[in-house]
Amino acid sequence: MIIKKGKLPATPHTEFYAIPGVLALEMIHGSYGFSGPWSRKMHVRSYPTEQVKAPVKADFNFALQAPKESEVLQPYHILTGEMPYGGDALRARKPIVFGPRTVMSIIKPTAGFSENEYFRNGEMHEIYYVQNGTGTLHSEYGSLPFQPEDYIVVPKGTTYSIDLASKQAWFMLTESVHPITFPQHYFNKGGQATLMSPVVETEIITPELFAPRDERGDFTIFVKHNGGKVTKTTLGHHPFDVCGWEGALYPFVFPIKNHHGIAREIHTAPPVHQTFQAGNVPNNGFSLCSFVPQMEGWHPKDIPAPYGHFNVDSDECMFFCNVSYGARKGVIQEGSFTFHPGSTPHSPQGHAALKSTASRGKISARLAVMLDTYFESLTITTEGFKYCDKEYPLSWDDAKWESPTNETWEAESPTE
Ligand SMILES: [Fe+2]
Numbered sequence: 001m002i003i004k005k006g007k008l009p010a011t012p013h014t015e016f017y018a019i020p021g022v023l024a025l026e027m028i029h030g031s032y033g034f035s036g037p038w039s040r041k042m043h044v045r046s047y048p049t050e051q052v053k054a055p056v057k058a059d060f061n062f063a064l065q066a067p068k069e070s071e072v073l074q075p076y077h078i079l080t081g082e083m084p085y086g087g088d089a090l091r092a093r094k095p096i097v098f099g100p101r102t103v104m105s106i107i108k109p110t111a112g113f114s115e116n117e118y119f120r121n122g123e124m125h126e127i128y129y130v131q132n133g134t135g136t137l138h139s140e141y142g143s144l145p146f147q148p149e150d151y152i153v154v155p156k157g158t159t160y161s162i163d164l165a166s167k168q169a170w171f172m173l174t175e176s177v178h179p180i181t182f183p184q185h186y187f188n189k190g191g192q193a194t195l196m197s198p199v200v201e202t203e204i205i206t207p208e209l210f211a212p213r214d215e216r217g218d219f220t221i222f223v224k225h226n227g228g229k230v231t232k233t234t235l236g237h238h239p240f241d242v243c244g245w246e247g248a249l250y251p252f253v254f255p256i257k258n259h260h261g262i263a264r265e266i267h268t269a270p271p272v273h274q275t276f277q278a279g280n281v282p283n284n285g286f287s288l289c290s291f292v293p294q295m296e297g298w299h300p301k302d303i304p305a306p307y308g309h310f311n312v313d314s315d316e317c318m319f320f321c322n323v324s325y326g327a328r329k330g331v332i333q334e335g336s337f338t339f340h341p342g343s344t345p346h347s348p349q350g351h352a353a354l355k356s357t358a359s360r361g362k363i364s365a366r367l368a369v370m371l372d373t374y375f376e377s378l379t380i381t382t383e384g385f386k387y388c389d390k391e392y393p394l395s396w397d398d399a400k401w402e403s404p405t406n407e408t409w410e411a412e413s414p415t416e
Contacts, residue, residue: 001191001201005142005209006244008042018044018212018243029157029249031179039247041140044212045237048140048159052218052236060091062105062228064098067385075344077392078384080106080172080319081335088112089135089162090119090222093173096384097317097339099376101178101279102286103228104317106337107171113161116218118239120159122225124175127276127288128152129256129369131321131335133169137162140242141250142207149321149367151275153180154251159221159239170335172319174371176286178279179249183287198260199275205253209245213238256321256367261294266302270370282313282374291325291368298361305356308347314372316340324365326356331395338392341378350401 008024009016016024025047030038078096086092089109097104103124112135113119130150137144137152139160146152154160156179174180186197193201215238223231259275262268270289279285296304305327320328320336327348328338340346348356380388394400 001204002246002248003206003250004244004246005207006042006242008040008244008246012040016042018042019214024243029155029247031155031249036179037181037248039141039245039249041242041245044214044241044243046241048235048239050236051233053234055231055233058222058230058232061230062093062095062103062224064095064103064228065382066379067382069385070380073342073344074393075341075346076339076380076384077331077389077395078337078339078380079333079335079387079389080170080337081333082387083108085110085168085170088114089164089169090114090117094383095228095381096337097378097380099315099373099378101176101284101376102371102373102378103175104371104378105173105175107173108168109162109164110168112163116220118159118161118219118221120221120223121154121156121175122223123156123227124177124224125156125180125278126154127174127176127180128154129172129174129319131170131172131319133164133166133171135162135164135166135169137251138240139207139251140240141245142209144205144207144251144253146253149256151254151256152251153254153276155179155249158251160251172337172369174286174288176278178285180276180278180288183274183277183281196262198262198272199254199258200260203254203258205255207251209242212243213240215241256290256369257292259290259292261292263295264297265299266297267304267306270372273370279374284374284376286371286373286376289370289372291366291370293364293366295363296356296359296361300360302360303353303356304359304364305348305353308345310340310343310345311372312343313375315342315376315378316346316370316372317378318368318370321367321369322365325368326359326364326366327352329355331392337384339378339380339384341380347396349395350398351404355404
């Protein structure tokens with residue numbers, strides 16, 4: 001969606017003065033060369049190129065390391081709820097799975113960014129999912145408040161900081177070399193979401209642009225690049241010195257429950273839950289799906305639990321925001337992150353298929369985020385493996401599950 005905030009010249013690349021006598025300077029934030037979505041920003045006095053100290057290697061990085069156990073193909077269950085809180089929202093980023101084009105991390109900070117510290121991802125576009133915590137993401141595009149159950153989409157190259165209003169926060173972050181957008185097939189030729197789409201593009205929340213920060217000083221911008229390396233750069237002026245901008249590339253918030261689920265009489269495959277995509281789906285990139293509360297199938301013989309499956313061209317990751325996901329009941333906890341790599345077949349555990357029949361035609365309470373890559377293998381990191389439920393590969397063993405009586409599965413209906 002193309003939007004405009006603040007003040008800028010009516011005609012691009014023409015003289016403009018936000019401060020009398022000081023020429024405002026134009027900056028294009030572009031993607032796909034000069035051919036993809038872009039935004040035009042007007043900086044009141046200085047280009048965001050004015051480094052006043054030599055760039056140096058930062059004293060932290062987001063290097064990707066795999067444990068030797070990753071050489072054995074297995075499904076993983078990472079208990080991200082057991083990962084400790086600590087650090088600031090910049091340095092607390094912990095990658096848990098990665099591939100050549102995608103990185104997924106958990107961030108559980110107890111503080112926002114330090115004063116005059118900013119971050120720019122120079123190699124990947126980002127999408128945060130807020131499991132808990134409230135705060136504001138500030139960028140040159142303005143201020144974007146967030147709360148639990150929000151997605152925050154941050155294009156590569158955005159300079160930002162995060163303030164926390166809560167004592168801690170819990171984010172699940174996905175990074176992609178490709179821009180992250182709503183699926184293109186949800187849009188008509190005029191660029192609007194169709195009336196059949198589960199997302200409505202006007203339901204995004206965009207940054208509020210305040211007065212430009214026309215300030216001198218040392219402002220540190222940590223830039224991530226080249227596989228998790230971080231370089232410390234220093235600007236001689238405040239990076240949020242924009243008086244106006246217009247375009248289609250900017251950070252925005254989309255609450256997960258603005259994904260309006262589409263139900264069917266019988267079980268529907270996950271593409272109906274797709275909220276975002278990266279790249280040229282299904283040839284590369286990924287689909288990001290939202291499993292929001294919605295009515296289970298109402299066919300008199302419907303089995304609401306999913307079928308066993310493997311999408312051989314996808315590695316599948318799933319973050320469970322709550323435990324109301326029938327197919328994994330008894331296995332998952334809040335923040336469970338399952339990862340089924342390398343065409344690993346997977347299915348509901350135990351007698352979940354039978355038990356799910358009790359939820360026919362009822363509203364589920366589930367909430368989960370799923371990411372399926374296309375033609376990209378992911379690997380678990382050493383940090384992710386540390387928090388793995390080592391029993392998970394055997395969790396489908398029938399011997400572990402007692403046959404339910406009618407009473408138990410009615411009582412344990414995943415929908416209530
Ligand atoms: Fe799956």
